[in-house]
Amino acid sequence: MSIKEDDGTVKPYTHAAAGWGALKFVALNLLKERVQGSNYRMLFGQNQPGGFDCPGCAWPDREHASTFEFCENGVKAVAAESTGKRVTPAFFAAHTVTELMDETDYELEQHGRLTDPMVYDAVADRYMPIAWEQAYALVARHLQALPSPDQAAFYTSGRASNEAAFLYQLFVRAYGTNNFPDCSNMCHEATSRGLPQTVGVGKGTVVLEDFEHADTLLIFGQNPATNHPRMLGELRECARRGATIVSINPLRERGLERFTSPQHPVEMLTMSSTPISSMFIQPRLSGDLALIKAMAKRTLELDEEAQAAGAPRVLDADFIGRHTSGFEAFAQDLRNESWGLLVAESGVPREQIEALTQVFVRGRRVICTWGMGLTQHKNSLLTVTMLSNLMMMRGQIGKQGAGLCPVRGHSNVQGNRTVGIEEQPSQAFLDRLQQVFHFDPPRHHGYDVVRTIEAMLAGEVKVFMGLGGNFASATPDTPRTWAGLRQCELTVHLATKLNRSHLVHGKEALLLPVLGRTEIDMQAGRAQGVTVEDSMSMVHISFGMNQPASPNLRSETAIVAGIAHATLGDAPIDWLGHAADYARIRDLIERVFDDFHDYNARVAKPGGFHLKVASREMEWSTASGKAQFLVHPIDRASPLQRARERHGEKLMTLMTTRSHDQYNTTVYGLDDRYRGVFGMRRVVFANADDIAMLGFADGDWVNLVSVWDDGIERRADRFRLVSYDIPRGCMAAYYPETNPLVPLSSYADGAGTPTSKSIPVLLEAA
Incomplete structure (x- = not known):
C-alpha cells in the first residue's frame, strides 16, 4: 500500500532491475539536461577506443569497442556533463552565495556547467569574474606566504585523470608537503591499508575475465544496480551459466534479486529477467568481521572433520604450506573463539552461517567482491584482512576464476593512488621522485581527510585546494567540516558544475571551471587523451568528443600546471611544457613507476594494458615474502x-x-x-x-x-x-x-x- 505525503511517495518496486525502466530514465535525463541532439552520439562512443571513457564508476569495460556498453548511471553522469544548461557570470551576478546556500544539492546540480573562473567578493557576497592568470597569481601569493607548506592541503577526487593527478602530486611535493586528503580516505582506505598486510598489494587480484571462470561469487556490502550497474551484466552471465551468487548485505537490494539486461533484446522484448543471487545473508551493521571469522571457524572445523573421517581436506594445505605464514596462530585463535559471540556480533543465525560456509567450501573458483559496506566501520581494516584470511584458507588467490575483488567507486580513484596521490608515501617512491626531478620531496607523512578537517579547525591548515569533488558534502561531521573550511584564508575548487563546497568557502575563494572528460581537450593545437585505471588495474586512454561547454574552460592538467608555474617557476620542472602534451606527462610517470614501462605505446592499443598485481601471480610483497594470516579478536567494547x-x-x-x-x-x-x-x-x-x-x-x-x-x-x-x-x-x-x-x-x-x-x-x- 502506498504512503503519500506532499514530499513524495513510497510504494513497492516489483520489477527487475534495469530493463525498460532504465531506458526510460535514460531518456528522461537526456531531456532534463537539455542535451543537444548532436551530442547524443556520445552515448555510442563513450567506451570506444576513439571516444571518451565513462566518467562514472570504476567497473572495467568488457569490450572497449562496444557500441552500447553503458549503463543508466553512466548516462546520467555523461548527460550531466553534456548538459545544455550554463552557470555564467550573469548567474552569479543574480545570486548571492547566501541565497544559493538555501538550495538543495539537487537544485545546485541542476544549474548546469560552470563557464568562467570566478573569485569570491566578500562585500557583495557574490562570485565575480577573474582572469585565469590572476587566479593563478592569487593561489601562488597565498601559498608563498604560508610559514610552512604543511599549512596547505590538496584534495583529489577520483575523477581526476592519471595525467592530472601525477602533475598535481608532483607540484604539491615540489612545494613541500604530503598533505593529500583524497576520496580514497573516505571509501576503500581499509582495502588499501589492509591487503598489503596480508597479500602485499592494496589492490584486487582478479581481472574481468576471471568472472567467466568463477563458480562462486560472494558479494559483500555492495549494491551493484545503483553503484556499478555494468557489473550486473557480468553477474547475469555468471548466473546463466550456473555459478552460485550470494549477496551479503544488511539491505536486500533489488538488483541482486532479478536483472533485465538492456543489452539483450530477448529479455527486453519478452519482459523477462535473470535471477542473480540464490542466497541472501543480512548481517547486522558492523557485523561483517564476526560473520567472516565465523565462516573461517566453520571452514576449519569442516577440515578437521574431514581429516578425522579420512576424507579429502577442505583447506588447501599445499597453498597454505608453500605460500603463507602465520596459519597455526590463526587456526588456534579460531578454535578458541566463541560461537555465541560470533553469532551475536554478526547478527546472523548459526544455521545461515553454516549454509554460507558450505557454499564457500564447495566453490572451486571463488571470487569475493566488496564495496563500502565493508570499509566504513571502526573494524573495517580487520574485516578486509579477515576476508583475505578466509580466501587464503582455500587457496582462492592467484588462480584463474578466483580472488579478491574490491570494487572502487569513482572512475580513477585507484589510478590516483597508483600515480602518487598518497599522504603516506613510501621512501622508495620519494627516492625515485628525487632521482628523476632533482628536488628533495618532503619525507614526513601528510594529512588524510579527517586530519585535514581537524587541522583546519585548529587553524593549522589555511589554504585548501580541491581537484574536483565536493569536499564539504562528502565528509563527516558536516557543521564542523564547514567551520574548518570557513576558517581557511583561501579555498580553491576545480569543478565542472556548481556544488555545496563552492558555497562553504574561505575568506578568499576561487572557483575554476574545468573541461569534462566528454569534451575535446586541445593543448598546443593537438587533441589530448587522458588515462585512468579501473578497479581491476586496467589502464586505458580516451579522448573527448564534444565541444567544450565554454571557450573559457581549461583542463585540470593545464590549471595545475598554471598554478605550479605561478608558485614555483619553471625550474627544475617545466610545468607548462609538460601540460602542452600529455604524452610527456606519461613519459614522466614511466620514469617514476617501472610498471608503466612503454606507457604511451601500450596505452595506444585498444583496451590499454594491465598493471601487474604481484599477489595475482602469487608473489607476496610482504616482509616475510609470503601471504600473511593475521589474528583478529572480536572487540567487545567498541x-x-x-x-x-x-x-x-x-x-x-x-x-x-x-x-x-x-x-x-x-x-x-x-x-x-x-x-x-x-x-x-x-x-x-x-x-x-x-x-x-x-x-x-x-x-x-x-x-x-x-x-x-x-x-x-x-x-x-x-x-x-x-x-x-x-x-x-x-x-x-x-x-x-x-x-x-x-x-x-x-x-x-x-x-x-x-x-x-x-x-x-x-x-x-x-
Missing part, C-alpha cells in the same frame, strides 16, 4: 557496543547510503526506484518491528540524534520512516543529508575511514 549498553534496544545503528538517482554526492534526481522511494530524499529505512517497538508507525516523521561521548550534539531532523527489509536494530538513510551524524573522531582503526556505515543514533518524534 563505541557501538558501549552505546548499546547505555541505551538498550532503543539504540539504532545507522548506515549512510546513496539513492539510485545519485552518484557519490551528486544528486541527479529525487527517486530511488529500486527501493520504492519517489520524489524525496529525507527518508530512513527501518525494520517494521523496530518502528513499532520505538512507538512509531510506518510513515511517521522523526529526528535522528547521534550518540557520541564528546559532548557535541549531532542531529539530522525530519526524516520519514519507511518500513524495509533490514535487520533489527539497523537503519539506513541517504548521504549527504545524514553526514552531520558521523563524528569526526569516529573512524576506522588503521585506515582513518569515517564510520559512515555504523553510526549509533536515537530517534525522536519530529
Whole structure:
C-alpha cells in the first residue's frame, strides 16, 4: 500500500532491475539536461577506443569497442556533463552565495556547467569574474606566504585523470608537503591499508575475465544496480551459466534479486529477467568481521572433520604450506573463539552461517567482491584482512576464476593512488621522485581527510585546494567540516558544475571551471587523451568528443600546471611544457613507476594494458615474502557496543547510503526506484518491528540524534520512516543529508575511514 505525503511517495518496486525502466530514465535525463541532439552520439562512443571513457564508476569495460556498453548511471553522469544548461557570470551576478546556500544539492546540480573562473567578493557576497592568470597569481601569493607548506592541503577526487593527478602530486611535493586528503580516505582506505598486510598489494587480484571462470561469487556490502550497474551484466552471465551468487548485505537490494539486461533484446522484448543471487545473508551493521571469522571457524572445523573421517581436506594445505605464514596462530585463535559471540556480533543465525560456509567450501573458483559496506566501520581494516584470511584458507588467490575483488567507486580513484596521490608515501617512491626531478620531496607523512578537517579547525591548515569533488558534502561531521573550511584564508575548487563546497568557502575563494572528460581537450593545437585505471588495474586512454561547454574552460592538467608555474617557476620542472602534451606527462610517470614501462605505446592499443598485481601471480610483497594470516579478536567494547549498553534496544545503528538517482554526492534526481522511494530524499529505512517497538508507525516523521561521548550534539531532523527489509536494530538513510551524524573522531582503526556505515543514533518524534 502506498504512503503519500506532499514530499513524495513510497510504494513497492516489483520489477527487475534495469530493463525498460532504465531506458526510460535514460531518456528522461537526456531531456532534463537539455542535451543537444548532436551530442547524443556520445552515448555510442563513450567506451570506444576513439571516444571518451565513462566518467562514472570504476567497473572495467568488457569490450572497449562496444557500441552500447553503458549503463543508466553512466548516462546520467555523461548527460550531466553534456548538459545544455550554463552557470555564467550573469548567474552569479543574480545570486548571492547566501541565497544559493538555501538550495538543495539537487537544485545546485541542476544549474548546469560552470563557464568562467570566478573569485569570491566578500562585500557583495557574490562570485565575480577573474582572469585565469590572476587566479593563478592569487593561489601562488597565498601559498608563498604560508610559514610552512604543511599549512596547505590538496584534495583529489577520483575523477581526476592519471595525467592530472601525477602533475598535481608532483607540484604539491615540489612545494613541500604530503598533505593529500583524497576520496580514497573516505571509501576503500581499509582495502588499501589492509591487503598489503596480508597479500602485499592494496589492490584486487582478479581481472574481468576471471568472472567467466568463477563458480562462486560472494558479494559483500555492495549494491551493484545503483553503484556499478555494468557489473550486473557480468553477474547475469555468471548466473546463466550456473555459478552460485550470494549477496551479503544488511539491505536486500533489488538488483541482486532479478536483472533485465538492456543489452539483450530477448529479455527486453519478452519482459523477462535473470535471477542473480540464490542466497541472501543480512548481517547486522558492523557485523561483517564476526560473520567472516565465523565462516573461517566453520571452514576449519569442516577440515578437521574431514581429516578425522579420512576424507579429502577442505583447506588447501599445499597453498597454505608453500605460500603463507602465520596459519597455526590463526587456526588456534579460531578454535578458541566463541560461537555465541560470533553469532551475536554478526547478527546472523548459526544455521545461515553454516549454509554460507558450505557454499564457500564447495566453490572451486571463488571470487569475493566488496564495496563500502565493508570499509566504513571502526573494524573495517580487520574485516578486509579477515576476508583475505578466509580466501587464503582455500587457496582462492592467484588462480584463474578466483580472488579478491574490491570494487572502487569513482572512475580513477585507484589510478590516483597508483600515480602518487598518497599522504603516506613510501621512501622508495620519494627516492625515485628525487632521482628523476632533482628536488628533495618532503619525507614526513601528510594529512588524510579527517586530519585535514581537524587541522583546519585548529587553524593549522589555511589554504585548501580541491581537484574536483565536493569536499564539504562528502565528509563527516558536516557543521564542523564547514567551520574548518570557513576558517581557511583561501579555498580553491576545480569543478565542472556548481556544488555545496563552492558555497562553504574561505575568506578568499576561487572557483575554476574545468573541461569534462566528454569534451575535446586541445593543448598546443593537438587533441589530448587522458588515462585512468579501473578497479581491476586496467589502464586505458580516451579522448573527448564534444565541444567544450565554454571557450573559457581549461583542463585540470593545464590549471595545475598554471598554478605550479605561478608558485614555483619553471625550474627544475617545466610545468607548462609538460601540460602542452600529455604524452610527456606519461613519459614522466614511466620514469617514476617501472610498471608503466612503454606507457604511451601500450596505452595506444585498444583496451590499454594491465598493471601487474604481484599477489595475482602469487608473489607476496610482504616482509616475510609470503601471504600473511593475521589474528583478529572480536572487540567487545567498541563505541557501538558501549552505546548499546547505555541505551538498550532503543539504540539504532545507522548506515549512510546513496539513492539510485545519485552518484557519490551528486544528486541527479529525487527517486530511488529500486527501493520504492519517489520524489524525496529525507527518508530512513527501518525494520517494521523496530518502528513499532520505538512507538512509531510506518510513515511517521522523526529526528535522528547521534550518540557520541564528546559532548557535541549531532542531529539530522525530519526524516520519514519507511518500513524495509533490514535487520533489527539497523537503519539506513541517504548521504549527504545524514553526514552531520558521523563524528569526526569516529573512524576506522588503521585506515582513518569515517564510520559512515555504523553510526549509533536515537530517534525522536519530529
